[in-house]
Amino acid sequence: MLILGGSASQPLAEKVAKELGQEAGQLEIKRFPDGEKYLRIHGDVKDQDIVAIQSLYRTPDEYIFELLLLIDTLRDMGAHSITVVAPYLAYARQDSRFYPGEAVSSASVARLLEAAGTTSFLTIDCHLHRLGDVAKVFKIPARNLTAMHELGKYALDHFKPHNPIVIGPDEEAGQWAAVVAKELDAEHTTFRKVRVRKEGMTASKVEVDTGDVDLRGRDAIFADDIISTGGTIAEAAKACKKKGARRVFVLCTHPVLANGALDRIKRAGAVKVIGTDTMPSPISKVSVAPVIAAALKS
Numbered sequence: 001m002l003i004l005g006g007s008a009s010q011p012l013a014e015k016v017a018k019e020l021g022q023e024a025g026q027l028e029i030k031r032f033p034d035g036e037k038y039l040r041i042h043g044d045v046k047d048q049d050i051v052a053i054q055s056l057y058r059t060p061d062e063y064i065f066e067l068l069l070l071i072d073t074l075r076d077m078g079a080h081s082i083t084v085v086a087p088y089l090a091y092a093r094q095d096s097r098f099y100p101g102e103a104v105s106s107a108s109v110a111r112l113l114e115a116a117g118t119t120s121f122l123t124i125d126c127h128l129h130r131l132g133d134v135a136k137v138f139k140i141p142a143r144n145l146t147a148m149h150e151l152g153k154y155a156l157d158h159f160k161p162h163n164p165i166v167i168g169p170d171e172e173a174g175q176w177a178a179v180v181a182k183e184l185d186a187e188h189t190t191f192r193k194v195r196v197r198k199e200g201m202t203a204s205k206v207e208v209d210t211g212d213v214d215l216r217g218r219d220a221i222f223a224d225d226i227i228s229t230g231g232t233i234a235e236a237a238k239a240c241k242k243k244g245a246r247r248v249f250v251l252c253t254h255p256v257l258a259n260g261a262l263d264r265i266k267r268a269g270a271v272k273v274i275g276t277d278t279m280p281s282p283i284s285k286v287s288v289a290p291v292i293a294a295a296l297k298s
Helices: 010-019 060-076 105-116 148-158 174-184 232-244 263-266 287-297
Strands: 001-005 027-029 037-042 048-053 081-086 118-125 142-145 163-170 187-192 192-196 206-207 217-229 247-255 270-276 284-286
Touching: 001 010, 001 206, 010 048, 010 287, 037 060, 048 060, 060 081, 060 105, 118 287, 148 174, 148 217, 148 232, 148 247, 148 270, 148 284, 148 287, 174 187, 174 217, 206 232, 217 232, 232 247, 232 263, 263 270
Parallel strands: 001 048, 048 081, 081 118, 118 142, 163 187, 163 217, 217 247, 247 270, 270 284
Antiparallel strands: 027 037, 192 206
């Protein structure tokens, strides 16, 4: 097995390779003067099982095209198999056509990766609540791993929570709250989120229903797959403080942190916000390398 990291995930690829007791392979990636990308694989990949790691964050179009170049080159050079690991899978949230003429982007990205030569696919805590399983998007073998065990262990070691309750800020996040709660030997619950988006708009308004949960004197720990603008978590954190929560912590797999999200969440009352290294950020304290390595071993 040979591990290759694209320009979005070279440090993560090196961590995964180390977990597997090897060194990552070498890619040369640079730009021509006209802005086009140059990609070269150093070393022989013929008949080898290749793992290409490329997270598709912040500038996803660029990283997707680079990944397609890599996959196609590996196939052309005779690789035996090509496992793509996209820790953060861009366009996954557009998994349905809400209005006539909209692109179902998740399906489009899957078809591109398959056509280039991907033979299997791994991602982490993918946001596909309408489909439920990333395997339904791909025709090749595909798995959705989770970073929540690692995040839960971090919370136990670093937060030292008092009478904690783990909260999923919406219905989909309930699955992740349950995993973190197991690591903390704690109770978990789920809030109800209503997101309203007008036709033709990309932004939406969020309303949070906390139900009848008693938070007085307890540490509330949110677990979610992604923090984008932070609107949902901020509203949920405010609601927790109003209900008497002692402290509020936030865990997420993908810290997108757009448009001042981190400041917004902290102003709402969160003591700490922790994410993983599926993408670089000021809060990327937990590595998903052990999660990826374990999946590759199996």
